Structure formats: structure tokens, C-alpha cells
Amino acid sequence: MFHINDYIMYGKTGVCQVTGIEKGKLIGNAEIEYYVLKPLSCDTTIKIPVNTTKVNMRPVVSKMEVLDFIDSMAEEDTVWIKDDRSRFKEFESKLNEGSCLEWMEIIKSIYIKERDKQSGRKSISPRDRDISKEAKRLLFEEFSLSLGIPKDDVESFIINRVSNF
Incomplete structure (x- = not known):
């Protein structure tokens, strides 16, 4: 309770x-x-x-849990589901589950796919972009509160911590 x-x-x-x-x-x-x-x-x-x-x-997760999630992010495998309908269904399920790890997996998967597609001058689908945006909104809002930093600073905090790890 x-x-x-x-x-x-x-x-x-x-x-x-x-x-x-x-x-x-x-x-x-x-x-x-x-x-x-x-x-x-x-x-x-x-x-x-x-x-x-x-x-x-x-x-809401604690500051220590946030730091542990970020530190483990590099080790987390991502799986890209090629079929759009199946992928969207899987991502929606993970968004609804409410788990930071699930949201991080979505963000990382879409980020890697977007990076790979940009090298070939393609982009991810608008739906993938929207799902990533929603996962970031939820994750960054929670991490912001737990870390005691502004929501707009969470992404750079994660990037800095991962690059220094």
C-alpha cells in the first residue's frame, strides 16, 4: 500500500x-x-x-536502482523484430508493463536501428519514433525524480555515465 x-x-x-x-x-x-x-x-x-x-x-525506483540500470544498459542485448506489426505489439506490451528495463530496451533497440538506417540514408518508421519518444518520456520522468535532476538533463546524464563506465 x-x-x-x-x-x-x-x-x-x-x-x-x-x-x-x-x-x-x-x-x-x-x-x-x-x-x-x-x-x-x-x-x-x-x-x-x-x-x-x-x-x-x-x-518509483531509487537512485541506486537507476544507476544500476544505466550501468547494465551496455550489457543488455537488443532484438529487432523485422515484422512491423509484431514489433509494435511487442513494444506496446513493454510500454504497458511499466518496467524501466523494458523501456530502456525499447529505447536502445530503436536507437541502434535508427543509427544503422542513417548510414544507409533511411530512417525509422514514425511509429517506432513515437514509441521511442513515449518510452523516453516515462523513463526520463522517473529517472529525473530519482536522480534529483531536471528531466531534460537525464539523457545526457545517461550518455555520460555509459561512456565513463
């Missing part, structure tokens, strides 16, 4: 702060406890049942 002021990852919404835990009544007078979440990326409020399993909710 999360507590007020905890930061959590909530599905593809991204980092949210738990601003309240409230009770409310549903249809049929059943009482339910729910989290009141405030996404860091937008000015909105989300209310979600405490015991929901429909959307992935997990604690």
Missing part, C-alpha cells in the same frame, strides 16, 4: 504523487478506498481504487 506523499509510477501516465487516500461509495452503496494521484506531467487529478489490478502501479 502506498502512503500520502509517496511517488509512484502509474501506468503510462508516468510519475504521480499520492496526495490523498479517501473512501467513497460506489453504485450499490459499496464503500471503496482509493488513491488520489497528482501526475507530475500535467495539472490533473486521478482517483484510482487502492486494490486495482487494471493499471500497473509501482513505487
